[in-house]
Amino acid sequence: MTPLHVQKARRTVRVACILAGTALTLLVGSSARLQAQDPDHAPPQAQGPDHAPPLEPGQVRTFFLKNITDFHQLQDIQTNLRNMLNRARIYGTSSENAITVRGTEEELATAQKLIAEFDRPMQVYRVTYTITDLDSGKRTGAHSVSVLVSANDRGVLKLGSRVPLVTGSSGKGSDVNTQIQYIDVGLSLEATASGADLRTKLEQTAISDEKSSVGIQDPVIRQTTLEGASPLGNSRPIVLGTIDLPNSTRQQQISVSTELLSANPE
Numbered sequence: 001m002t003p004l005h006v007q008k009a010r011r012t013v014r015v016a017c018i019l020a021g022t023a024l025t026l027l028v029g030s031s032a033r034l035q036a037q038d039p040d041h042a043p044p045q046a047q048g049p050d051h052a053p054p055l056e057p058g059q060v061r062t063f064f065l066k067n068i069t070d071f072h073q074l075q076d077i078q079t080n081l082r083n084m085l086n087r088a089r090i091y092g093t094s095s096e097n098a099i100t101v102r103g104t105e106e107e108l109a110t111a112q113k114l115i116a117e118f119d120r121p122m123q124v125y126r127v128t129y130t131i132t133d134l135d136s137g138k139r140t141g142a143h144s145v146s147v148l149v150s151a152n153d154r155g156v157l158k159l160g161s162r163v164p165l166v167t168g169s170s171g172k173g174s175d176v177n178t179q180i181q182y183i184d185v186g187l188s189l190e191a192t193a194s195g196a197d198l199r200t201k202l203e204q205t206a207i208s209d210e211k212s213s214v215g216i217q218d219p220v221i222r223q224t225t226l227e228g229a230s231p232l233g234n235s236r237p238i239v240l241g242t243i244d245l246p247n248s249t250r251q252q253q254i255s256v257s258t259e260l261l262s263a264n265p266e
Contacts, residue, residue, distance in 0.1 A: 058088075058103045063112065065097040065119045074099070077118050081111055123151040125232060126259045127191045127198065134242075134251040148261075149193045160186010163207065163219065185221065193232060198258060200240060202226045222246070226254060233260050 068074060071094050078092045078099060088103030088111070101111045127149050132142040147155040162182040169178045188203040208220040228240040237255040244251050 059105065059108060060100065060102045061108050061111075062098050062100045063115050065099070065115070067119050067121050069097060073118075077115065080118070081114060084114060085111060124261045125149050125151075125193060125198075126261055127155065128257050128259070129189060129200075129202070130237060130255045130257075132253040132255070134253060136249050140250075145187070145189065147189065147191055149191050149198070151193050152195075154190060154192040157189040157191075158184065158186065160184055160188075160205070165218065183221070196232055198230050198232050198256070200226075200228050200230070200256060202240075202254060204243075230256055230258075232258050235259055 065074065065077075068077070074092055074094055074097065078090055081088070081090050081099070081101070085101070085103060085107050088101055088107045090102075090111075091100045092098070093100070099111075099115065101108055103111070125148070126146055128144055128146045130142055130144045133140045145157055145159065147157045149155040161184075163185050164180050164182055167179045167181045169176055171177050185205045185207060188205075190201040192199045202225070204224045206222050208222045224243050226241050226243065230238045230240065235257055237257045239253060239255045242251050242253045
């Protein structure tokens with residue numbers, strides 16, 4: 001049998017171990033509670049739409065564009081503002097031609113300055129082409145045509161007739177079905193304002209007296225094309241070129257002049 005004093009010693013050690021375990025459990029539990037209450041040790045929480053960070057203080061102002069009505073131009077202005085004002089909030093409303101900016105007073109002043117530089121009245125030019133008829137170097141007549149061209153845009157003018165051209169037929173007897181295609185004959189003019197230059201493409205077509213070797217009903221189309229460039233805003237006529245008319249001593253001289261009209265009204 002185990003001596004009595006040994007049994008008492010074992011019971012004492014067992015009780016000490018139980019008490020030590022209880023103290024350790026209490027210590028760990030208290031440390032966990034303190035750590036949970038400490039904001040510096042709080043675990044990060046996901047920010048959803050209901051926990052979005054508050055907006056920075058600032059002012060809101062809406063700028064209405066007076067001259068720009070194109071959706072792509074409005075987008076270009078928004079992109080430019082976002083690149084220049086990184087901290088500001090910028091929104092566009094295409095239906096109202098408006099841009100809303102939220103930011104500081106300095107950012108709003110910068111936005112107003114930039115928008116004023118972009119939202120300028122569009123320049124419009126009256127482009128006049130003069131076609132002068134010459135015979136053996138002498139002037140025999142002239143006629144002029146004009147077209148309005150906006151900056152970085154083009155104007156198109158067509159004068160002439162539509163000539164039918166038989167392209168085929170099907171069927172027999174009284175049930176013949178004829179296919180006809182119409183072609184434009186006359187003057188076709190295209191003026192494009194690109195930066196400080198005016199680019200011109202002039203095309204003249206006419207029905208020739210020659211007979212076609214393909215089919216007697218097919219006409220022969222005579223075509224003349226002239227392309228050139230000239231400075232914008234030059235009111236004095238500039239000769240773009242001279243065209244020799246076939247089988248004759250006649251010529252046609254094409255000149256152009258441009259006039260800057262008043263800007264678009266606000």
